Amino acid sequence: MKKPNQRIDFEGIKSKVGGVEVTTGAVLESSGSTSKTKTGGWRSMKPVVDEKKCIGCGICWTFCPEGCIEKKDNKKFQVNFDYCKGCGICANECPVKAIAMVKEEK
Amino acid sequence: MEASHAISEAVKMIKPQVIAAYPITPQTHIVERISEYVANGEIDSQYIRVESEFSAISACLGAEATGVRAYTSTSSQGLALMFEVLFIVSGMRLPVGMTVVNRALSAPINIWNDHQDSMSCRDTGWLQLYAETAQECFDLTLMQYKISENKDVLLPSMVCLDGFTLSHVYEPFYVAGEEDVKDFLPDYVPTHAVLDPEQPLTLGPIAFPSHYMELRSAQVEAMEDSIKVIEKTFKEFSDKFPVQIKGSRPEKYFHVEEYRMEDADIAFVALGSVCGSVKDVVDDLRTKGEKAGLVKIITYRPFPRDALKKALKDVKKVAVIEKAVSPGGYGPVFEELSSLLYEAKSGADIRNFVVGLGGRDVKLDHIQKIYDMTKKGSGKRQEWLF
Numbered sequence A: 001m002k003k004p005n006q007r008i009d010f011e012g013i014k015s016k017v018g019g020v021e022v023t024t025g026a027v028l029e030s031s032g033s034t035s036k037t038k039t040g041g042w043r044s045m046k047p048v049v050d051e052k053k054c055i056g057c058g059i060c061w062t063f064c065p066e067g068c069i070e071k072k073d074n075k076k077f078q079v080n081f082d083y084c085k086g087c088g089i090c091a092n093e094c095p096v097k098a099i100a101m102v103k104e105e106k
Numbered sequence B: 001m002e003a004s005h006a007i008s009e010a011v012k013m014i015k016p017q018v019i020a021a022y023p024i025t026p027q028t029h030i031v032e033r034i035s036e037y038v039a040n041g042e043i044d045s046q047y048i049r050v051e052s053e054f055s056a057i058s059a060c061l062g063a064e065a066t067g068v069r070a071y072t073s074t075s076s077q078g079l080a081l082m083f084e085v086l087f088i089v090s091g092m093r094l095p096v097g098m099t100v101v102n103r104a105l106s107a108p109i110n111i112w113n114d115h116q117d118s119m120s121c122r123d124t125g126w127l128q129l130y131a132e133t134a135q136e137c138f139d140l141t142l143m144q145y146k147i148s149e150n151k152d153v154l155l156p157s158m159v160c161l162d163g164f165t166l167s168h169v170y171e172p173f174y175v176a177g178e179e180d181v182k183d184f185l186p187d188y189v190p191t192h193a194v195l196d197p198e199q200p201l202t203l204g205p206i207a208f209p210s211h212y213m214e215l216r217s218a219q220v221e222a223m224e225d226s227i228k229v230i231e232k233t234f235k236e237f238s239d240k241f242p243v244q245i246k247g248s249r250p251e252k253y254f255h256v257e258e259y260r261m262e263d264a265d266i267a268f269v270a271l272g273s274v275c276g277s278v279k280d281v282v283d284d285l286r287t288k289g290e291k292a293g294l295v296k297i298i299t300y301r302p303f304p305r306d307a308l309k310k311a312l313k314d315v316k317k318v319a320v321i322e323k324a325v326s327p328g329g330y331g332p333v334f335e336e337l338s339s340l341l342y343e344a345k346s347g348a349d350i351r352n353f354v355v356g357l358g359g360r361d362v363k364l365d366h367i368q369k370i371y372d373m374t375k376k377g378s379g380k381r382q383e384w385l386f
Helices: A059-061 A089-093 B003-016 B028-037 B052-067 B078-093 B132-147 B178-184 B212-240 B274-287 B303-312 B332-343 B365-377
Strands: A014-017 A020-023 A045-049 A070-071 A078-079 A101-103 B016-022 B046-049 B070-074 B098-101 B126-129 B157-162 B256-258 B268-270 B292-297 B299-302 B318-320 B350-355 B382-384
Touching: A014 B274, A045 A078, A045 B178, A059 A089, A089 A101, B003 B028, B003 B070, B003 B098, B003 B157, B003 B178, B016 B028, B016 B052, B016 B256, B028 B070, B046 B052, B052 B070, B052 B078, B070 B078, B078 B212, B098 B126, B126 B132, B126 B212, B132 B157, B132 B178, B132 B212, B132 B292, B212 B299, B256 B303, B268 B274, B268 B365, B274 B292, B274 B299, B274 B365, B292 B303, B299 B318, B299 B332, B303 B332, B318 B365, B318 B382, B332 B350, B350 B365
Parallel strands: B016 B046, B016 B070, B070 B098, B098 B157, B126 B157, B268 B292, B268 B318, B318 B350, B350 B382
Antiparallel strands: A014 A020, A045 A101, A070 A078, B126 B299, B256 B292
16 A cells, blocks of 8 residues: 655645634644643642652552643652643542642632 | 446545445445455455444544545444544545435434435535436546545535435446546545654644634635535536436536426426436426426535526426425425525525435325425425325
8 A cells, every 4th residue: 555655735734714824624733732732721629639648559640531640759649730620530539538629729 | 237336336446545334224235345346456445344333434534634545435323423523524624535325314213215314414514415326426426536635625525325216226327447537536645634653743633712713614615615626526527528328417517407497487406316207207297388397406515506596597486305304494405495595586486395205215296296286386385295
């Protein structure tokens, strides 16, 4: 089977609709757009980890649907607030109740 | 040859790199034959045996996103199962080609013909072309890729044909020469979607409220632009492949086929295989001095407004022969045609006749009755003829 091996002319697929620049089929000239779009602003409740209680089991890390819980050097876990939407699954799953959901203050 | 196999034959010439399909009656013969071609090495395509229609269309989406040509075919429940992905394919502007063998939807379960399946998908952003004969099945399948892959269009397309009453019918048709087809339809050259590790890009990203409307608008515009592209493609095809079997297709393909409409007062409007019977009734009416004609819709999406306005310009009465319904509203073709006639300030009396649901035979008597009722203006705006 033949490989397309076709370079895309990104300038050629750009157009303006009502003053807004769009591309055919919303194609973006880069990868990793999901990580560039910070979704932390959607949060109304935030998880706060009590490191004294945390046993480093990693269940919060496993269950986080956004993949935004990270392991620290001290084997404890912390939340990346750029992407955390505050769903509370980590707090619900934590076996030692080390994560509290508190109101987001901005 | 069977009309289903006319499609298989066309697909063989189109040479899609990826074919993904799940068998469903009455589409089965098409993909069965294609799988034989692949197994025999007659075409060098990847034939993906998927576990559902949802997977079939998703596989086509993925294939097309890598920049190759993809094909699938389905009917009824299969198309319904694809529904979610249909919007994604058109939104990502991937020119996938599909054959829809029209069949009624459950419940009650029924495997026979009406247009409910594809009509229910008219808002998905796919082009829809309806075939009357085996020849049109073959021709429209070749043309759908040329239209869809045009850089001003880049939208997926469906060629629709009636289950059994066309798909399983044996008719003579002319098979275009392979070299001529190659000349008419060169290889697909992707311009916006090529998944390739050497050229990282993002396909199918989120569009926030700041951009979603603009992207939808661009898609709608492409559909509008396709009207001209279809016309051009129909013309090019008709010039390159003149009629070989009389009556097997329109002399010159166009969005609509006008049959004995020269001085018609009363026009039938219909799609698909039923048009053959309507033409017979029109001939009969003409010998009796009745000024009857038929406007056959080939292009249903995009809705060919100008072509229909022109075709129905001078008629006094319009009878829509509809094989789909919208419970709580009128049938889809009737609705759209009514608003079109209003826009054209035509004043023609338009009526809707629901026939042939779930494979019920549409007989010449039905069509004669439709004519009589339309002429007299009797009955309700939408009538069911059982």
